[in-house]
Amino acid sequence: VQENNKRHCRPVAALVVLIGLLCAGPLCAQEAGVEIRNASTRLDAGVWYLTARIDYRLNRDALEALQNGIPLTFELQVELTRQRNWLPDEDVAELRQDFELSWQPLSRGYLVRNKNSGDQRAHTTLYAALKDLGRISDLPLIDAALVNDAEDYEVSLRAALDQQQLPGPLRMLAFWDDDFTLESEWFRWNLRTGEQR
Amino acid sequence: MKRAGRQRLRRYATIAIATAGVVLGIGALILLGRYASSLADFGRRHVLILAVNAAAAVVLLGLILVNLFRLVRDYRRRAPGARLRARLVGMFVGLTLAPLLIVYFFALQFVNGGIDSWFDSDLEQELSAALRLSRESLDVQATSRLSQTTALAAALGNLDGEALARALSVLRADANADELTVFTPQLRVAASSSRSDALPPTLSEDAQAELGRTQRFVALEPLGNARYQVRAAVPIPGEMPGDAEENGRRYLQAVFPIGFRQGRLADAVQDTYTRYSELRFLRDPLKDNLTLTLSLVLLLSLLSAATGAFYLARRLAAPIESLAAGTEAVAKGEFDTRLPPGAADEVGFLIQSFNGMIERLGRAREESRVSQQQLERERANLATILGRLSTGVIAIGPDGRIRIANDAAGAILGVDLASRAGSAFDAIAEAGPLPAQFIEACRPHLKGEQREWRGQIALNIAGARRILNCASSALPGETAGDSGGAIIVFDDVTELLVAQREAAWGEVARRLAHEIKNPLTPIRLAAERIRRRYLPTMAQEDGQVLDRSTHTIVQQVEAMRDMVNAFSEYARAPAVAIARVDLGQLVREVAWLYRAQDGQPVVKLELEEGLEVEADAVRVRQLLHNLIRNAQEALEGQADGVIEIGARSVSGGERPFVEISVADNGPGIEADVLTRLFEPYVTSKKKGTGLGLAIVKKLVEEHGGTVVAENLPERGARLAVRLPVRAVVRDTLSDTRPVRVEPWRERA
16 A cells, blocks of 8 residues: 555656656666576477576566456567677577466466467466466477578577556556566577577 | 847747747647547557657756746846836746646546546445356356266276277266366376367366365366366376386366356456456556646646747837837937837837837937037127127126126126126126126116116226216016016227217317417407507507507417417327337437426436337327426426326236326326316316317327326326337227117027
């Protein structure tokens, strides 16, 4: 309730906030966040597949929003770049997967839905749902034919809560504070050797 | 030129910035208006909206600060119109602020109240109840399906292999399940029967955990599109014999569909509940957003209003500032100031009138300047004319002070009137007896009601009598009935009168010479003839009578002849022969003739050496004779008579003079005689014709000199003749011709 009251900006405070647009910084560090535990690629039948384990830890605001019926969309960004010595790296492929986590009041469970494929899985606990969300298994990345054997390629992976998919008012709030900033660092490794950068 | 260019550049820059600010402000307001109605759009565009708003606010704020700075600067400098501008800006902002704040707070209240009114506790409870009802309805089904699954598991018993697969197919069809799967204790699929060709089923972690904990698992699973299914899992009773590795329980997982109708209804309830929850959760952020939006609108409106207030105030005050500046310029005398024409309103009319007024003022000033110059020229002309006049002119103001006095007036009165211009007319009486007498004589005529006066006044000064012809006239005042002072015009006519009198006496002399002298000779001859003829023949006694009588006749005739000769001498005016005369020598020669004899006064000489004058020696000689004779006659019968004759040079004044003085220690001159001493037949002596001094005066004046007579302090009298060192030959009458006096009035 106290936190809510803090967010209840009074008109004057709103003006002050407006004038001090960029003054608002991260209020405090959150333990919650997104972390990529491991990620790897493997070649199978002429296709490179991605497998990763990602830890999603929701903070109180995100959890509150989720349990109030607001679906959270997590995006998985994968980039494949060809590394060059004297020139900037070349983008070879880019992949984005959106997963939606929602609360189902009827079944009192959580639903994880791959927005790209439409696959969905129901979970009775948040733990199971988040674990399911963080388990990426054999995601087809690129046709091996498109990858030159003589070149070095780097795979970059990042997972984050997509604030743009939040409802408008929350998006506005998300702009000001870090309550809905859940994102991982970029995780990079060599396509073939799996050597992490 | 450069300054004008810079000003134009600044003006364009200001207009560009103001336009940018206004466009940004309007754009921001349009964006706010467009997206504020849609939360999703607002959320998506809020960064753009905020950026545009911030840019607009910054530009407008900058404009306001610049304008405020200028206004404060102008206010401190007390620039024309700054106070008016400040007041107008204050008024505009005040007028805008109050309604804006009212609308703002009213809108905030309205919006917050409106949002709060969406949420109703009854509705919430009803929605929760509906959800609970749906859930319980489904739970009933799930419980039923769990029981059914338990029964199916019991039916499976220890079946294995092909038998198990067949049994599963039969049971699935009987139970109307979507899927039946038997998992080994290692959770591998032992057998499965499914309605569709889906992927091989798995036992979820939830199910495993739940089975481990409660030996049963049931869950309602949404499938999308209002479809639901019940997933149930139970251990299959009994253990598989003879398989040590597979020692443990197997599990049966069954998936049952929920009826579409029920699923749709449940889905609708869940959707409604979810939307309501979402709205309830978003209530505060929504309020914050709307508050922010309204605040932005308020801020932009205020900033726009303030910017507009400065612009309007400047625009409104500009013509008035222009008028003030114009008035100031006109006050400094810049009559060529013209204000730029204003709009077709009252202020424009005012500016037009101002320009017209300045033009007329300028014209009037130019005319006044020309008139002034003309006046100055005429005044200078008048001063020249007055300066050249031999007639004295004094103009007196209504306050009794001298306004104009020409040189002649000063010369006649013997006062420097030029240095007394502006002083009181009466005050010049202190300058000497002559002006004092003049003022005394004039005063009655200046103060009375008499507007015109003309007369002759006689002034006595140092034994000399001066006659002035005087006229005064009142000057008109500024208004009818007011006194504008007076003007006095006067002329010294003393010499004129003397000359007239002398001319009259000359005429008398000529007539006497002609009418009386001629019969005298026959009378004398007749008397002498009678004497010569009858004296010898007469008795002694008769002879004595005859002798005495004829002697008396002859004597009287001689006396008459002398008298007539004297007259002739007075009237005669032979040509003057000017030559350089050694005055000392001349005086000595004449005085020698009067050297002391018995009974005669002693003559003493006191002569400055080297005195020379340009004069007629004969006339000077006669002059000296007359003066000495006059002195002798005055000392007649006085035993200690002394005549002192002096001659000296007098260098003071405009021209150098030589003064010849003859003083005696006789009884002096009677006062009434003194003033008319040099007129013919004025004498106090028993003897003498009364013409001696008149002739002296005439001779002196013929030389351009002066003669004065005065009584000495102790006793006796002194006559002094001053002759110019350089000859000034003049006709006696030439310098004293009458002067025509024109009435003069000062120009208004």
